[in-house]
Amino acid sequence: MRLLQYNEAINEALSEELARDEKVFLLGEGVGVSSLATTRGLVQKFGPDRVIDTPIAEAAITGCAIGAATMGYRPIADLMYSDFLYTAADDVLIRAPQWRFLHGGRQSLPIVFIAGSGGYRKVGPEHSHSPHSIMLHHPGLKVVVPSTPYDAKGLLKASIRDDNPVFYMFHKALIGMKEDIPEEEYIIPLGQAKVRREGTDVTVVAASYMNYLAIQAADKLKGEISVEVIDPRTLEPLDLDTILKSVIKTGRVVIVDEDTERCGFAGELMAQIMEHAFDELDAPIKRVCAANYPIPSGFLEKFVLPQPAQILAAIREVVK
Amino acid sequence: MRSVGIIANPGSGKDIRRLIACGSVFDNNEKANILKRVFLALDSFGIEKVVIMPDIYGIGYHALEDLDVHLSTVFLDMAVEGIQDDSTRAAQIMADMDVACIITLGGDGTNRVVAKSCGDTPLLPISTGTNNVFPLMIEGTIAGMAAGAVAALSLKGEDIAIRKPRLEIYDDTTLIDVALVDVVVSDHCFAGCRANCDETSVYEIYLTNSEPGHIGFSAVGAALTVADADRGRGMHISVGGGNERVLAPIAPGMMRWIPIRSYQILEPHKSLPIKFAPSFLSLDGEREIDIGKDEKISILLNEAGPYVVDIQKALLMARDYVNRLDKLSDLT
Amino acid sequence: MKFSKKDLIKLYTNLVRARTFDMLCTRLLAEGKFVSFYHEGAWGDAAGVGTATFLRKDDILYPHHRAHGFPHMIGKGVDPKYYLAEHCGRATGCCSGVGTVHALFEEYGILGQSAILGAQFTVSVGWGLAAKKNGTGQVVVASFGDGTLARGTWHEGANVAVLWKLPIVYVLENNGIAQYVSLEKAYPLKDMASLAAGYGMPAVVVDGQDIVAVAEAVGEAVKRARQGKGPTFVECKTIRVTSHGYGSPHMVDGEQRDMNMVEELKKREPLSMYEKNLLKQGIITKEDIEEIAKAAKEEAAAAEKFAMESPIQEDASILDQYLYAE
Numbered sequence: 001m002r003l004l005q006y007n008e009a010i011n012e013a014l015s016e017e018l019a020r021d022e023k024v025f026l027l028g029e030g031v032g033v034s035s036l037a038t039t040r041g042l043v044q045k046f047g048p049d050r051v052i053d054t055p056i057a058e059a060a061i062t063g064c065a066i067g068a069a070t071m072g073y074r075p076i077a078d079l080m081y082s083d084f085l086y087t088a089a090d091d092v093l094i095r096a097p098q099w100r101f102l103h104g105g106r107q108s109l110p111i112v113f114i115a116g117s118g119g120y121r122k123v124g125p126e127h128s129h130s131p132h133s134i135m136l137h138h139p140g141l142k143v144v145v146p147s148t149p150y151d152a153k154g155l156l157k158a159s160i161r162d163d164n165p166v167f168y169m170f171h172k173a174l175i176g177m178k179e180d181i182p183e184e185e186y187i188i189p190l191g192q193a194k195v196r197r198e199g200t201d202v203t204v205v206a207a208s209y210m211n212y213l214a215i216q217a218a219d220k221l222k223g224e225i226s227v228e229v230i231d232p233r234t235l236e237p238l239d240l241d242t243i244l245k246s247v248i249k250t251g252r253v254v255i256v257d258e259d260t261e262r263c264g265f266a267g268e269l270m271a272q273i274m275e276h277a278f279d280e281l282d283a284p285i286k287r288v289c290a291a292n293y294p295i296p297s298g299f300l301e302k303f304v305l306p307q308p309a310q311i312l313a314a315i316r317e318v319v320k
Numbered sequence: 321m322r323s324v325g326i327i328a329n330p331g332s333g334k335d336i337r338r339l340i341a342c343g344s345v346f347d348n349n350e351k352a353n354i355l356k357r358v359f360l361a362l363d364s365f366g367i368e369k370v371v372i373m374p375d376i377y378g379i380g381y382h383a384l385e386d387l388d389v390h391l392s393t394v395f396l397d398m399a400v401e402g403i404q405d406d407s408t409r410a411a412q413i414m415a416d417m418d419v420a421c422i423i424t425l426g427g428d429g430t431n432r433v434v435a436k437s438c439g440d441t442p443l444l445p446i447s448t449g450t451n452n453v454f455p456l457m458i459e460g461t462i463a464g465m466a467a468g469a470v471a472a473l474s475l476k477g478e479d480i481a482i483r484k485p486r487l488e489i490y491d492d493t494t495l496i497d498v499a500l501v502d503v504v505v506s507d508h509c510f511a512g513c514r515a516n517c518d519e520t521s522v523y524e525i526y527l528t529n530s531e532p533g534h535i536g537f538s539a540v541g542a543a544l545t546v547a548d549a550d551r552g553r554g555m556h557i558s559v560g561g562g563n564e565r566v567l568a569p570i571a572p573g574m575m576r577w578i579p580i581r582s583y584q585i586l587e588p589h590k591s592l593p594i595k596f597a598p599s600f601l602s603l604d605g606e607r608e609i610d611i612g613k614d615e616k617i618s619i620l621l622n623e624a625g626p627y628v629v630d631i632q633k634a635l636l637m638a639r640d641y642v643n644r645l646d647k648l649s650d651l652t
Numbered sequence: 653m654k655f656s657k658k659d660l661i662k663l664y665t666n667l668v669r670a671r672t673f674d675m676l677c678t679r680l681l682a683e684g685k686f687v688s689f690y691h692e693g694a695w696g697d698a699a700g701v702g703t704a705t706f707l708r709k710d711d712i713l714y715p716h717h718r719a720h721g722f723p724h725m726i727g728k729g730v731d732p733k734y735y736l737a738e739h740c741g742r743a744t745g746c747c748s749g750v751g752t753v754h755a756l757f758e759e760y761g762i763l764g765q766s767a768i769l770g771a772q773f774t775v776s777v778g779w780g781l782a783a784k785k786n787g788t789g790q791v792v793v794a795s796f797g798d799g800t801l802a803r804g805t806w807h808e809g810a811n812v813a814v815l816w817k818l819p820i821v822y823v824l825e826n827n828g829i830a831q832y833v834s835l836e837k838a839y840p841l842k843d844m845a846s847l848a849a850g851y852g853m854p855a856v857v858v859d860g861q862d863i864v865a866v867a868e869a870v871g872e873a874v875k876r877a878r879q880g881k882g883p884t885f886v887e888c889k890t891i892r893v894t895s896h897g898y899g900s901p902h903m904v905d906g907e908q909r910d911m912n913m914v915e916e917l918k919k920r921e922p923l924s925m926y927e928k929n930l931l932k933q934g935i936i937t938k939e940d941i942e943e944i945a946k947a948a949k950e951e952a953a954a955a956e957k958f959a960m961e962s963p964i965q966e967d968a969s970i971l972d973q974y975l976y977a978e
């Protein structure tokens with residue numbers, strides 16, 4: 001075991017997979033340096049043919065990934081900020097997810113789109129998105145949102161080995177988080193939620209940075225309310241069973257989601273819980289999401305993005 | 321057998337004349353293409369060595385990419401900064417190495433800075449622009465053949481080239497610069513975009529000759545009525561006022577009426593002081609030298625400027641050389 | 653194109669002001685008073701100032717992201733304190749503290765900015781179309797970096813701009829680097845002007861460290877546009893001597909940047925080069941220089957005071973107000 005930071009864990013996963021399978025390669029803007037150091041040092045290890053710096057040409061990056069994937073390669077397309085997926089949205093949201101389906105199920109696309117997401121850094125409406133709901137709205141694309149260094153590594157390795165396009169979104173605000181990581185190899189299969197805190201009064205479902213905030217809330221409420229925190233870890237595939245099991249136990253649910261509330265993942269999950277476990281609920285489900293505004297820059301950000309106090313309040317209210 | 325020098329200027333073919341005078345952009349990849357053709361022609365003549373000036377754009381390197389030639393290429397071991405002086409230093413080194421001739425790619429400005437230091441090494445100037453007088457509009461393959469003959473037969477300047485005059489600029493008694501076509505004195509105070517196409521700013525024009533077919537301010541000379549015998553001689557023209565005016569192409573597509581106060585034949589080796597200060601000197605079309613109030617700048621015409629390869633003559637010698645080789649079946 | 657003594661001094665003054673604000677922003681970010689990031693612009697600021705200083709007030713200008721457009725906005729005549737306040741998240745900012753990196757000065761033809769690079773190529777087509785319809789000789793100037801030009805939007809915009817003969821001037825500030833990637837690793841060519849020439853758009857390369865050369869080239873391009881002759885491309889060769897953003901790694905192509913080379917680049921510092929020429933030409937005196945520097949420092953200090961004394965934007969009621977038009 002050694003203590004690794006979230007971005008170091010990502011880096012290690014990339015490094016191991018590049019070493020394991022020569023069909024894996026990485027491309028993106030400045031991956032040789034990498035702002036958040038997720039890909040730093042890889043070009044020295046694997047050379048510029050496998051760790052490819054690109055111009056600012058997102059469509060070329062994602063299109064290249066699709067083309068190479070159809071020819072047996074396993075590209076990892078680094079989009080830097082998840083906000084930039086919109087500049088290549090036809091590849092990421094239309095072409096890649098539907099490719100296999102519309103070609104009669106014969107041609108899979110083993111691609112990982114990787115990008116940093118999320119707000120809380122006051123960097124404004126074009127560098128703070130958590131655009132997973134729009135991804136989920138395009139069946140065929142898997143969505144991975146790790147909340148810890150351990151998960152970041154194991155899930156990324158699974159994503160790279162998956163034969164489908166996966167959007168792997170790490171959260172910028174989690175970069176400095178540290179955790180013990182085993183020396184030996186491990187993989188976390190996609191589609192397995194994790195119970196982060198066991199509890200009996202209320203289930204809080206939260207992924208990525210929201211999971212971090214949810215755990216803090218649970219710890220704060222210790223002695224007052226027994227909170228079970230569930231981290232879905234991947235939103236597609238979604239481990240509904242683990243969530244439902246918890247709902248049956250607690251009868252109360254709060255869903256925390258950093259994405260915009262309207263038509264978001266939280267609303268979707270609410271619907272699924274009601275479809276499958278309405279009778280188990282003792283209170284209406286509450287959600288804490290980004291308010292239905294663009295994410296403002298500066299000091300107004302806190303009025304839009306979910307805040308710890310809102311999570312606490314929602315939990316208290318749902319158990320009332 | 322001697323080697324051939326190559327100086328390709330990455331900066332030529334992109335100046336402001338593209339905006340104000342319908343010039344066309346000359347891409348550096350196209351310069352590399354020209355060089356490819358030069359190399360292929362040189363190679364067919366069995367030239368063994370080509371010496372190339374490195375440049376910040378790597379024109380020479382690009383030219384050699386994927387090119388199947390036997391000749392060996394040497395890049396000069398010099399630091400390049402992407403400034404004019406690169407070419408001047410390169411020409412100096414090539415002259416010291418005794419290359420048979422120097423092929424240049426660029427415009428008047430490129431050749432001007434090369435001519436500063438090439439001495440008696442003949443130049444074979446390929447034009448890569450639209451505003452040029454000195455370099456030749458010649459296909460790279462043909463230029464390569466001509467240069468190939470010069471190198472293979474180890475021809476000297478006096479055998480194969482024509483001596484061109486140059487204008488020398490002196491600060492007091494020190495030679496500070498040269499021009500191959502013209503020196504224009506204007507009331508600019510900044511180099512700015514360098515190209516000078518503003519006829520209203522001009523005080524006077526000095527020309528190495530007044531042959532017809534020029535473009536730029538040197539075309540004013542050709543537009544003046546002078547005796548045929550005087551066409552080949554230098555000229556000094558004062559602009560503005562006066563009764564006479566001439567129509568001249570001062571830049572591609574820019575036909576302008578230029579008012580003439582006076583003009584005279586420029587006698588060689590006679591120093592003429594510049595009377596206008598502060599002012600700016602454009603050398604071969606580009607603003608280069610700002611003259612302060614108290615500076616003593618003068619202009620002198622020197623007939624012993626650079627040698628330029630006589631293409632026709634060189635090609636005929638190339639033909640004979642190839643035929644001879646073929647008979648000896650050294651060449652297949 | 654010739655400039656009057658007054659013009660030349662205006663260029664100098666604006667460059668000094670832009671430089672002073674760059675230093676101010678860098679300091680404010682280091683002190684935690686500036687919101688979000690700052691991408692320093694010193695040494696690469698002549699292109700922006702030279703581009704913007706002689707535009708008409710009603711000309712449309714899209715500022716380059718570097719130095720977050722201070723050189724361009726200052727050149728255009730905008731009072732920089734409102735953008736500074738914006739960047740500090742203050743209610744008095746030009747976007748009421750909602751945008752921080754974004755600027756809007758309608759009355760000066762600065763109609764908005766996007767932090768997603770490449771927007772200028774297509775948005776400017778809309779501005780160009782509207783300007784043409786307006787028929788008042790308005791011109792659109794879009795500034796951007798070499799990295800940005802790799803976006804596909806460039807091709808879509810350029811094609812249409814030439815096709816429709818729109819009054820647009822594209823000004824490239826080519827500093828040979830885009831974040832962590834060198835120009836060599838991003839293009840098979842060095843002079844981006846060739847990309848414009850391919851569309852039949854007149855293109856010129858100028859020394860972006862020579863503020864007069866930039867002003868002259870952009871001036872000629874603007875003239876063409878005003879005369880209805882369509883778009884032009886001006887490539888200014890400039891430099892970046894800092895890291896990409898304040899505090900980001902000073903690296904390129906996977907390696908630490910060669911600091912000897914950066915020192916070499918620094919020799920082409922545009923402000924001192926211009927200052928030397930102006931002195932030589934007798935256009936300004938040492939006293940003028942001191943006075944201009946002093947005025948710029950005072951302006952920056954006043955702007956800082958204005959920003960810091962302005963209320964932080966924390967009025968949540970504006971969210972609804974700003975979202976939809978009535």
Ligand SMILES: Cc1ncc(C[n+]2csc(CCOP(=O)(O)OP(=O)(O)O)c2C)c(N)n1
Pocket residue numbers: 029056058080084087691717718767768769770796797798799800801827829830831892
């Ligand atoms: C579409 C898009 N991709 C990537 C980025 C991230 N990014 C911000 S600035 C920058 C580099 C820009 O380079 P260039 O255009 O050359 O301007 P410079 O910073 O060199 O002045 C990058 C990659 C972005 N903002 N938008």
Ligand SMILES: [Mg+2]
Pocket residue numbers: 797798799825826827828829830831
């Ligand atoms: Mg750049």
